[in-house]
Amino acid sequence: xNWLDYVVLIGTILGIAGYGIWQTxxxxxxxxxxxxxxxxxxxxxxxxxxxxxxxxxxxxxTPGQGYxxxxxxxxxxxxxxxxLTIIAVFFLPMFQKLDVYTAYEYLEKRFDGKTRSLGAxxxxxxxxxxxxxxxxxxxxxxxxxxxxxLNATIISAGLLVIIYTVIGGSDAxxxxxxxxxxxxxxxxxTATALLISKLPANLELGDTLKLAGNFHKVNAVDFSxxxxxxxxxxxxxxxxxxxxxxxxxxxxxxxxxYISGSSLRESRLGLLFNAVLKIPMQVSILMLGVLIFVFYxxxxxxxxxxxxxxxxxxxxxxxxxxxxxxxxxxxxQTEIHKYLNNWLESRHHGDSxxxxxxxxxxxxxxxxxxxxxxxxxxxxSARDPEAKANDADYVFITFILQxxxxxxxxxxxxxxxxxxxxxKAAELNALGTSTTIDFYRRFIRKDAGDAECLTATKWFTAAxxxxxxxxxxxxxxxENLIQAVNILGSIFYGVMLALFLVAFFIRSVKGxxxxxxxxxxxxxxxxxxxTLSISYLWYPLIGCAACILFSLTIQQIARRKPELLEx
Amino acid sequence: MTDNNGNPTALEDSNDxxxxxxxxxxTGLPWLKTWKSxxxxxxxxxxxxxxxxxxxxxxxx
Numbered sequence: 001x002n003w004l005d006y007v008v009l010i011g012t013i014l015g016i017a018g019y020g021i022w023q024t025x026x027x028x029x030x031x032x033x034x035x036x037x038x039x040x041x042x043x044x045x046x047x048x049x050x051x052x053x054x055x056x057x058x059x060x061x062t063p064g065q066g067y068x069x070x071x072x073x074x075x076x077x078x079x080x081x082x083x084l085t086i087i088a089v090f091f092l093p094m095f096q097k098l099d100v101y102t103a104y105e106y107l108e109k110r111f112d113g114k115t116r117s118l119g120a121x122x123x124x125x126x127x128x129x130x131x132x133x134x135x136x137x138x139x140x141x142x143x144x145x146x147x148x149x150l151n152a153t154i155i156s157a158g159l160l161v162i163i164y165t166v167i168g169g170s171d172a173x174x175x176x177x178x179x180x181x182x183x184x185x186x187x188x189x190t191a192t193a194l195l196i197s198k199l200p201a202n203l204e205l206g207d208t209l210k211l212a213g214n215f216h217k218v219n220a221v222d223f224s225x226x227x228x229x230x231x232x233x234x235x236x237x238x239x240x241x242x243x244x245x246x247x248x249x250x251x252x253x254x255x256x257x258y259i260s261g262s263s264l265r266e267s268r269l270g271l272l273f274n275a276v277l278k279i280p281m282q283v284s285i286l287m288l289g290v291l292i293f294v295f296y297x298x299x300x301x302x303x304x305x306x307x308x309x310x311x312x313x314x315x316x317x318x319x320x321x322x323x324x325x326x327x328x329x330x331x332x333q334t335e336i337h338k339y340l341n342n343w344l345e346s347r348h349h350g351d352s353x354x355x356x357x358x359x360x361x362x363x364x365x366x367x368x369x370x371x372x373x374x375x376x377x378x379x380x381s382a383r384d385p386e387a388k389a390n391d392a393d394y395v396f397i398t399f400i401l402q403x404x405x406x407x408x409x410x411x412x413x414x415x416x417x418x419x420x421x422x423x424k425a426a427e428l429n430a431l432g433t434s435t436t437i438d439f440y441r442r443f444i445r446k447d448a449g450d451a452e453c454l455t456a457t458k459w460f461t462a463a464x465x466x467x468x469x470x471x472x473x474x475x476x477x478x479e480n481l482i483q484a485v486n487i488l489g490s491i492f493y494g495v496m497l498a499l500f501l502v503a504f505f506i507r508s509v510k511g512x513x514x515x516x517x518x519x520x521x522x523x524x525x526x527x528x529x530x531t532l533s534i535s536y537l538w539y540p541l542i543g544c545a546a547c548i549l550f551s552l553t554i555q556q557i558a559r560r561k562p563e564l565l566e567x
Numbered sequence: 568m569t570d571n572n573g574n575p576t577a578l579e580d581s582n583d584x585x586x587x588x589x590x591x592x593x594t595g596l597p598w599l600k601t602w603k604s605x606x607x608x609x610x611x612x613x614x615x616x617x618x619x620x621x622x623x624x625x626x627x628x
Binding site: 269 | 593594595596602605606608609610612613616617620621623624626627
């Protein structure tokens with residue numbers, strides 16, 4: 001990065017944060033602070049919901065998923081349209097009618113106080129734990145690549161988002177998210193346009209898709225019924241619907257975004273906006289990764305995208321064993337380029353036999369290159385147990401730094417930070433709100449007025465920000481950052497969703513039955529997570545089904561033997 | 568499970584309150600005037616994306 005990149009980066013992130021603070025500096029009413037000033041139109045709500053879900057991990061890591069595994073990851077989002085439609089029809093009118101600040105207030109109105117506390121506690125636990133990852137994930141990638149100090153980056157990014165969220169509350173989150181998403185979209189579209197311009201001139205759209213397809217990168221839909229397969233149509237549609245229903249319907253960081261609409265109509269349209277656009281958005285980001293893969297079939301890719309592994313190789317260039325890996329990998333890549341150029345030429349001349357043989361030769365070289373990469377990664381791990389080549393998170397940033405011009409680099413790094421801030425601010429806003437409304441005002445200061453609750457919310461928001469920074473400072477790299485966030489959510493979301501589904505649709509179940517049913521189901525999910533090796537997408541469904549089943553059973557038992565629950 | 572405007576009727580006592588949500592009856596959009604048509608549009612767009620992705624998977628294989 002040069003001075004131009006730093007000007008674009010710092011100007012963008014400080015400009016948006018400053019504008020957010022300026023616009024929302026006079027929020028003195030608790031209602032406005034927690035739910036916004038009620039003038040938010042549906043388009044802005046839609047952007048806000050999208051920005052809350054799409055963290056920096058989405059834009060850094062998803063292209064890497066596309067590069068490594070193709071489009072299959074999009075199946076995770078197959079549940080979004082159905083889930084958001086269900087929320088728009090059933091959940092939203094209830095939240096609007098009761099004029100709640102948090103989703104968990106509804107649980108008290110329907111069941112009892114302890115069920116509300118359980119729902120809010122599950123939210124604070126999983127969102128509080130995940131909050132550290134939202135900052136850590138982009139920070140570790142940026143600092144490894146740019147050589148910035150990790151702790152200083154985490155602390156300064158965390159403090160900036162804490163400041164504007166604490167000052168402006170819900171409106172500050174929404175106002176800044178609008179501009180942050182603009183920067184993200186402009187950055188991603190610029191990167192895609194520049195990437196396409198860098199593909200070989202004679203590579204047509206059909207060639208690109210065929211090439212990516214031949215390497216199994218365009219495998220968007222897989223109808224396999226294997227439970228061990230992580231991304232399939234079925235796990236996406238069934239498990240994904242439950243995961244998304246749980247996230248959008250019961251996670252306060254999302255609920256707070258869409259209940260801030262000026263009316264039911266605005267909130268509903270904001271949700272449906274996401275129901276329509278989420279899948280094409282994810283396909284676009286994954287396709288960017290697939291195009292980067294195609295690009296590196298004609299340009300030499302690094303042996304590792306992972307910055308730490310690359311730095312290790314650079315600092316041990318004189319080591320003959322490591323140098324041999326680099327040379328062998330480079331030779332394999334040269335062969336791949338040669339065979340693929342032959343494939344392209346034969347394809348354009350309509351010589352399918354020669355094209356097939358050229359591609360088979362290229363695929364064999366690709367396998368050879370992959371074996372060299374794996375052997376080198378194993379060697380690196382043996383030398384340094386801490387080293388873990390995690391290429392997926394570094395593919396896009398490596399491409400940006402090596403191939404894009406200055407100014408655009410700054411814009412894209414600003415986009416990653418904008419995405420960090422947009423999701424982080426919504427999380428902190430929700431954590432502060434739930435802590436005040438669901439716990440402080442009920443258990444600590446029952447007679448607290450609005451002014452005191454406003455001050456308390458600001459302090460709790462800042463405190464959760466400090467906790468998130470602390471977690472981020474001590475976080476360790478997971479297998480893949482976006483998956484780590486999703487896995488964490490999937491463990492808790494099923495039970496949280498069941499609390500609401502039972503509340504809405506099973507009128508016979510009362511407070512005690514759902515409370516004990518939920519606790520038992522949550523314990524079961526923990527046990528299954530540590531004993532089974534199924535895709536994490538199934539856990540929301542399992543947790544939800546178990547909670548509903550247990551609560552119905554307990555309710556039946558209680559009906560026959562009421563003294564069991566009373567005692 | 569929903570009324571003509573796409574509002575839930577799962578809770579019997581909620582219907583009157585739903586009507587009091589003044590502007591919830593129409594979407595206000597020029598092409599999708601009722602909520603039912605908006606939900607159908609969402610589900611159709613999903614099916615369309617699914618078909619396109621399946622076609623992409625098959626054609627590129």
